[in-house]
Amino acid sequence: MMTDRITRLQSLAQIPLGAKVVVALIRFENDRREQLAALGLRAGSEISVIQRSEKGPVLVAVEDNRIAVDYDMAKKIMVSPIERLPGSTGYVFTGIIP
Numbered sequence: 001m002m003t004d005r006i007t008r009l010q011s012l013a014q015i016p017l018g019a020k021v022v023v024a025l026i027r028f029e030n031d032r033r034e035q036l037a038a039l040g041l042r043a044g045s046e047i048s049v050i051q052r053s054e055k056g057p058v059l060v061a062v063e064d065n066r067i068a069v070d071y072d073m074a075k076k077i078m079v080s081p082i083e084r085l086p087g088s089t090g091y092v093f094t095g096i097i098p
Contacts, residue, residue: 008080009024009025009078009079010080011079012049012069013055013074017050017052018050019048020046021047021048022045022046022080023079024078024079026043026076026078028073039062039065039067040063041062041065041067045062045063046062047060047061048060055071056070057074058071058074
């Protein structure tokens with residue numbers, strides 16, 4: 001059911017250290033969104049939270065890059081969890097990409 005998936009979206013600011021997620025939506029103007037995309041952070045990107053502090057910057061690993069985003073930016077980046085497939089080492093995206 002679609003409402004189950006929508007409730008799984010959270011802002012990057014809410015994601016705990018070590019979590020792997022997929023970027024679902026970036027709520028910025030085109031210029032900022034394009035800058036992040038050039039670094040590999042775009043809708044559909046798989047990222048890992050590698051450093052964070054409460055209401056402080058969030059450092060994420062995306063592709064071969066490390067990107068730091070401040071707390072206000074992190075609140076505008078919507079992500080969905082990636083769940084491990086039973087019996088495998090792979091992951092499956094469990095949310096939606098608009």
